[in-house]
Amino acid sequence: MPTALSLHGVRVSYGPVEALHGVDLAFPDGAVTALLGRNGAGRSTLLRTLAGLLTPTAGRIEWDGRDITRWTAAERARDGLALIPDGKGVFGGLSVRDNLTVFAGGATDITPALDAFPVLRKRLAQRAGTLSGGEQQMLAVSRALLRPSRVLLLDELSQGLAPRVVGQLYEVVTQLAAEKRAVVLVEQYAGEALRRADVAYVLRRGQVAFAGEPGELMTDGHVSLFD
Amino acid sequence: MLTVDLALAGLGVGAIAALAAVGLITSYRATGVFNLGFGALAMVIAYLLWQQVRVWDWPVVPAALFDVLVVAPVFGLLLERFVFRGLGRRGAGPAEMLAASLGVLVMLLGVAILTWGTESRLDPPALFGGPPIDLWGDATVSRAAVIELGVVVGVALLVAAVTRFTRFGADLRAVVDQRELAELTGVPADRVAAVGWAFGSMLAGLTGILLAPHLRLDPFGLTLLVLEIIGVAVVARLTSLPVAILVAVAIGVGQSELTRVQLTGRAQNLLQALQSNLFVVVLLLALLLLPRMVEVGARGTSPWTDPGARGRLPALWWLPYPLLLAAPLALGTEHLQSAQQVPALAIVFVSLVIVTGYAGQVSLGQAGFAGLGALIAASLVSGQFFGLPETPGLLALPLAALLVIPLGLLTGWPAIRRRGLALALTTFAVAAVVSRFVFAQPIFTTGLRLDHPWPFDDERAFYVLELLCLGLVLLLVRRLHQGRLGRMLVATRDSEGGAAASGVDVPNLKVFVFAVSAGVAALGGALLGMAGRAFDAQVFDPIQGLIWFAAVVVFGVDSAAGAVLAAALIVGLDSGTRPGMSVIVVGAGAVLLSRMPGGALATARRLWDSRPPESAPRAPVRLTARGEAVRARVRSRRPAEAPTGDGAGLPDAPAGGVS
Missing domain, CATH: 1.10.3470 (ABC transporter involved in vitamin B12 uptake, BtuC)
Incomplete structure (x- = not known):
């Protein structure tokens, strides 16, 4: 599998505290990568760094062979890198229709999102902040459907949602991955993510503690990695 | 017409x-x-x-x-x-x-x-x-x-x-x-x-x-x-x-x-x-x-200002303060008269630390409380307070503070259900109404006299009295900030819901804090009036209150020491340079708040305590057989670029990708 996105010796700090200690990772194109680890392992930090919201103190990030370490979040987004952040993926003060309009980047056709998540059709005039958690997550994932993205980063997609909603979301994500995208799933709990993933990484205390196939992680007794 | x-x-x-x-x-x-x-x-x-x-x-x-x-x-x-x-x-x-x-x-x-x-x-x-x-x-x-x-x-x-x-x-x-x-x-x-x-x-x-x-x-x-x-x-x-x-x-x-x-008489004046x-x-x-305003932007319950990470205090950090405050006693009369504003203003500023710094309740209306303290003290001393006889200045001081407390209770009541922008505007509105309907009305302000109280008539003696009052207020602040009450205040500031769930009576605590703060501000205002030997409504203009608030925030809204420094800076700059210079300095400090979380003092403490970033020790990495193979392959391709760490993680070269 060709690599879409890679990190080389990336270090990220919050003030005096270093959260990522020289991480080297590669995310293959056209596949789903599961990035796992317990709370505080550095998963969300890594995702935010990939998206351009955090700047590494050392190391570099490459995308299709280009060094994008100093690119802003908006530049990466316009070039096709989409991060759906944990629980904050919608504009709560805007209506659902306005959210979809902004997600579509000015395009007027928002039907792909409404076809994938029909429940949103009934909520178009409603403020996004008043939607249920599952509906908000559907709206957030709609961004990937409305704007052509080549790398999709999903932070805690399933957090706090009913299994039926999680299943629906993962179906859409799997379809997106099949369209030659690199999809990175960040989850605290492995189950659904590992079932959908082609590659798995486990972060522990800001470092990579496991890299391999999801099957190995599920069968080789790597439970201690999550301690 | x-x-x-x-x-x-x-x-x-x-x-x-x-x-x-x-x-x-x-x-x-x-x-x-x-x-x-x-x-x-x-x-x-x-x-x-x-x-x-x-x-x-x-x-x-x-x-x-x-x-x-x-x-x-x-x-x-x-x-x-x-x-x-x-x-x-x-x-x-x-x-x-x-x-x-x-x-x-x-x-x-x-x-x-x-x-x-x-x-x-x-x-x-x-x-x-x-x-x-x-x-x-x-x-x-x-x-x-x-x-x-x-x-x-x-x-x-x-x-x-x-x-x-x-x-x-x-x-x-x-x-x-x-x-x-x-x-x-x-x-x-x-x-x-x-x-x-x-x-x-x-x-x-x-x-x-x-x-x-x-x-x-x-x-x-x-x-x-x-x-x-x-x-x-x-x-x-x-x-x-x-x-x-x-x-x-x-x-x-x-x-x-x-x-x-x-209308006729006083009703016409009111009209x-x-x-x-x-x-x-x-x-x-x-x-x-009216119902709540439709606010935009970041929502949530973030505290008034970001306190930032705390630095360690240097040894004997408190030593300059008594020296700074006692220094004017060695000055001549003219300079001492200017310096008399420092302890009085510091007391008003400390009232802001109590209500905003410790309890997280935004108050842009302290100038109103301070002005009322000065006005009531002047009315008491002049024998014009609702038929009361002339009151000695030394008694008028605490009485003025006590009489303003009920207004603090009234202002604290809206704070029960308001926070952030709505509370800030409400407190400002209270100060503006007090300024327009009390301070600006001749019926309340004509024929008043205010002076240094006996037996502190002398300039130096009055300054000592001010220092004593400031000392008492700082002791009160210490009491408020420590122990169970202090913990309740901080809990309420950081999360009202969490504090209420832990058994804190949040509404009454808020009202209590507003009342105490109003009393302290009134004491400072009365001293400010006595220092100037008159009630001057301009000193307590609502806009002046905004400047005071900014000054306290710049020096650290939860720092009583910062409040004293802020008062000294404002008086010192205005006396030593041109009037208005302090306003520019305070304003410049406030617009730079994004670069000094927690205010100037907290930033100075962090700089004092600055340390290089910590690097956590590297944990051993368990690679799978596939991982070891990929690492070996990558290293063989790029021998000149050894990994920066111990090789933790997988491929550091995307050329071959992950297979």
Whole structure:
């Protein structure tokens, strides 16, 4: 599998505290990568760094062979890198229709999102902040459907949602991955993510503690990695 | 004069108020910041036009166009770039944004005072002149009022069209709602926010230029008028431009119609006060009675300011304070008289630390409490307090503080259900109402005398008395900040819900803190009055209260030591340099708050305690057989680029990718 996105010796700090200690990772194109680890392992930090919201103190990030370490979040987004952040993926003060309009980047056709998540059709005039958690997550994932993205980063997609909603979301994500995208799933709990993933990484205390196939992680007794 | 004529006369005031309110609301919706500096920017642009036309002889229309279309937007761009972008990027809450905008207000006031002085200019240039327009019979309407109303409606229509029907409007609302997510969506947030700030500042400039000809131009008057018009924006719930225009016109007309009503005696005085201060009354009533405003931008319960990480205090950190405070005792009488303001002002500032720093309740109205303390002390000493005989000054001091406490309780009551912007505006409105309906009324202020109390008549003895009072207040603060009560206050500040769930009686605690803070501010105000040997309403102007608040925030809103330093700095700068210099310094500090979380003292402590970033020890990495193979392959391909660490993780070269 060709690599879409890679990190080389990336270090990220919050003030005096270093959260990522020289991480080297590669995310293959056209596949789903599961990035796992317990709370505080550095998963969300890594995702935010990939998206351009955090700047590494050392190391570099490459995308299709280009060094994008100093690119802003908006530049990466316009070039096709989409991060759906944990629980904050919608504009709560805007209506659902306005959210979809902004997600579509000015395009007027928002039907792909409404076809994938029909429940949103009934909520178009409603403020996004008043939607249920599952509906908000559907709206957030709609961004990937409305704007052509080549790398999709999903932070805690399933957090706090009913299994039926999680299943629906993962179906859409799997379809997106099949369209030659690199999809990175960040989850605290492995189950659904590992079932959908082609590659798995486990972060522990800001470092990579496991890299391999999801099957190995599920069968080789790597439970201690999550301690 | 007929009622219709009065209504038409009131239209002019209504049009101006509508313009200011539309500008305030539009600026708020476009930037996500309720810009308290809006009025100050309007004032500075009005002064600039005065300078260009009256001093440099520029033609009025080109000068006004230059100011509105170039100077004001450029200023907005600078504000966005150097003040608000940093705050927006780190997700600062609305309260911190408000503090920064207060800094803008204070700094612009300082610039205006230093540049143009505090005297009133009676000849601000008018953009629209000409004879009034004849309607029917003898009825006429001001041409300027009609044009200004037209401008307001035009601006409102333009704003509505852009925000609802254009992609830029959607992007702008997205950036205001959640800047980070907007960036992730590909929206150039910095550029969009800059346009929002430029447009908001342009409206401020337009407001100032159109307002000035109707007023005397002075730094405080125009700024305060715009702040009072906030009431119109509050009635419109910070969202509806048509409602704002209608309410502004209604108040303008109502104000005009009130001149017809004639009463007798004190009732007439009260009516006149109501008539000339109707906007302030509307502001207070709207905040107390109407439903919550529709706020935009970062939501949540972030504390007033980011306290930042705490640094370690150096040894003997407290030593300079007693030395600093005792030093004036060695000065001559003239300097000692100036220095007498320091302990008094420090006590007022400490009252802010109690209510805002410890309890997290924004109070922009401490000048009102301090002024009431001075006024009541003067009334007691003069024997004019509701028939009480003349009271010795030393007894009047604590009595004044005790008598202001009930007003603190009343102000604390709205705080039970309000926070952030709504609470800040409510406390400011209370101070404005007290200033207009008490301090500005001759019935309360004539025939008062105030002096150093016996047996502290001597300048040095009075200064010692002030130091004793400050010491007592600092002991009270220490008591409030430590132990169970201190923990309850901090818990309430950080999370009201969490504190309530832990058994803290949050509503009563808030009211209690407001009451204590009001009493302390009143004590400081009474001392301030005694130091100046008179009650001076100017000292307790609501705008002065905003400057005090900014000063305390700059030095660390939860630091009593910072409050004492802030008082010393303000008095020292104004006595040692030019009046207004302290305002500029405080304003500059406030706009730099995004770069000094927790204020100047906390930043200094962090710098003192600065350490290089910690690197966590590397944990051994367990690679799978596939991982080992990939690592070996990558290293063999790029021997010159060894991994920076111990090789943790997988491939550091994407060439072959993960297979």
